[in-house]
Amino acid sequence: MPEAPALILAGDLGGTNFRVAVFRDDAEMTRLHFAKFHSADHSSVEEMVGLFVKDLTLESPLRTACFGVPGPNIAGIVTASNLGWKIEINSLPKLIGIPRVEVLNDLESTAYGLSALLQTDLAPLQAGSGSHAGNQCVIAPGTGLGEAGLFWDGTRHTPWACEGGHADFAPTDDLQHDLLTFLRREYGSVSFERVVSGMGIANIYRFLRDTGRGVETPTVASEIMEHDAAAVIDKHAADGSCPLCRSTMDLFVRALGAEASNLALKTMATGGVFLGGGIPPKILPLLRRPLFLESFLNKGRLRSLLETMPINVVLNDETALLGSAKNALRMLER
Numbered sequence: 261m262p263e264a265p266a267l268i269l270a271g272d273l274g275g276t277n278f279r280v281a282v283f284r285d286d287a288e289m290t291r292l293h294f295a296k297f298h299s300a301d302h303s304s305v306e307e308m309v310g311l312f313v314k315d316l317t318l319e320s321p322l323r324t325a326c327f328g329v330p331g332p333n334i335a336g337i338v339t340a341s342n343l344g345w346k347i348e349i350n351s352l353p354k355l356i357g358i359p360r361v362e363v364l365n366d367l368e369s370t371a372y373g374l375s376a377l378l379q380t381d382l383a384p385l386q387a388g389s390g391s392h393a394g395n396q397c398v399i400a401p402g403t404g405l406g407e408a409g410l411f412w413d414g415t416r417h418t419p420w421a422c423e424g425g426h427a428d429f430a431p432t433d434d435l436q437h438d439l440l441t442f443l444r445r446e447y448g449s450v451s452f453e454r455v456v457s458g459m460g461i462a463n464i465y466r467f468l469r470d471t472g473r474g475v476e477t478p479t480v481a482s483e484i485m486e487h488d489a490a491a492v493i494d495k496h497a498a499d500g501s502c503p504l505c506r507s508t509m510d511l512f513v514r515a516l517g518a519e520a521s522n523l524a525l526k527t528m529a530t531g532g533v534f535l536g537g538g539i540p541p542k543i544l545p546l547l548r549r550p551l552f553l554e555s556f557l558n559k560g561r562l563r564s565l566l567e568t569m570p571i572n573v574v575l576n577d578e579t580a581l582l583g584s585a586k587n588a589l590r591m592l593e594r
Contacts, residue, residue: 266592267292267318269325269358270585272578273305273340274366275403275538279578280312282322283585285592289376291585292318304345305329306355313356325358326588328369328580330406332423338363341404360591364421366580367406370536371398371419373583374410374574381576383544385535386553388570394530397523398574400537401460401516405453409527417531419583424523425453432518432558435511442467455515458539461490464515465508474504494543513546517555524569525562536574544573 271280281294293316297308305327313322331341338347352361364372374396396410396417405425410417429450431437443450443463454460462484468474480502483492496502497509516535524533540547556571557563576582 264320266323267320268585268588268592269309269313269322270581270588271305271309271325271327272366272369272580272584273299273327273329273343274580276300278302278305278308279581280309281581281585282316282318283588285589289582289585289589299343305340305347306352309356322358323360324588324591325352325356325361326364326369326584326591327361328364328366328584330366330404332365332421333363338365362587362591364584364587365406365408367398367400367408367536368419368421369580369583369587370400370406370574371396371408371410371417371583372586373576373579373581374398374534375417376582376586377574377576377579381574381579382534382572383541383575384570384572385547386556386567386569386571388532389530389568390570392531392570394532395528396531396534397527397529398534398536399516399520399523400535401457401539402537403458405451405457405460405519406537407523409523409529410531412531424526425456426451428452429455429515430518430522432514432555436515438471439464439467439511442471452515452519456512456519458488458490460515461493461508461512461539464511465489465493465504468504468507468511474507476504477502480505490539498543498545509543509546510551513543513549513552514555517552518558520571521556521559521566524556524566525559529569530565532570532572534572534574536579538577540573541575541577547573 266285278297282292284290331339336349400406407424410419429452493505497505
């Protein structure tokens with residue numbers, strides 16, 4: 261009797277939620293069970309995994325598990341930057357009852373997930389050379405700013421994690437230089453995450469407002485008090501009701517384009533540049549305007565190289581979960 265396909269567990273601790281699923285090791289990577297937990301309602305990844313698996317009826321035992329978590333893996337310990345949880349990787353097999361467990365940085369998981377995407381999961385911004393051979397990179401502005409690279413070995417892409425979003429913000433014009441000076445008074449060290457993220461949109465808005473470069477409308481001021489500032493600013497920029505919001509989003513897009521090309525050059529991403537995270541799909545019409553590409557290509561003598569790189573926005577918000585599943589399947593191979 262043939263052996264039943266192996267089952268693996270995958271999870272993604274992104275934003276405010278933990279998504280977890282059981283996949284079957286078959287050609288379609290079939291998803292059998294899925295759940296989403298609000299992370300703030302729980303005390304650990306182990307607790308949420310335990311709640312998920314306790315009532316499952318499975319055709320065979322779970323063989324491997326992989327979780328994407330925001331934060332670096334230092335000597336087998338990952339501190340989830342969005343929650344402050346410490347996850348000791350070596351203790352997970354015993355705690356959750358699965359023989360082999362790995363924890364990836366959440367952008368590393370996203371990078372693994374790129375190979376699972378369909379063409380309909382991507383929105384192109386630049387065709388480039390049309391070839392996916394070569395290194396790739398992914399930049400993901402959302403609650404924070406995540407970055408990762410993918411090394412092309414001639415056969416497949418292997419992701420690696422980094423904390424590039426915390427590198428120093430580099431202004432590209434006088435307005436951005438003034439923004440840096442403004443933020444330095446508040447934060448001291450100013451990373452790209454302080455500008456190219458949800459908090460960055462709010463920071464840019466405050467800078468333009470407080471330095472007299474735009475007038476805040478009472479409607480926007482009231483909504484920011486009650487709702488997520490970045491979402492409010494983007495909404496009023498898109499509908500044309502607030503020139504200050506539009507200026508904010510324009511500056512945000514220029515900074516995103518510049519940092520995306522910084523990452524593309526550092527990783528030599530001739531195989532493609534991917535914009536992930538929660539923000540790019542929501543501002544797709546803005547990214548399709550000339551402003552983003554002009555900023556991305558503004559690298560002097562290297563412009564012609566950047567023009568060869570395909571650029572796509574990732575539309576599938578489960579890419580990191582799919583990437584965790586992809587790595588769990590690779591663990592079976594190993």
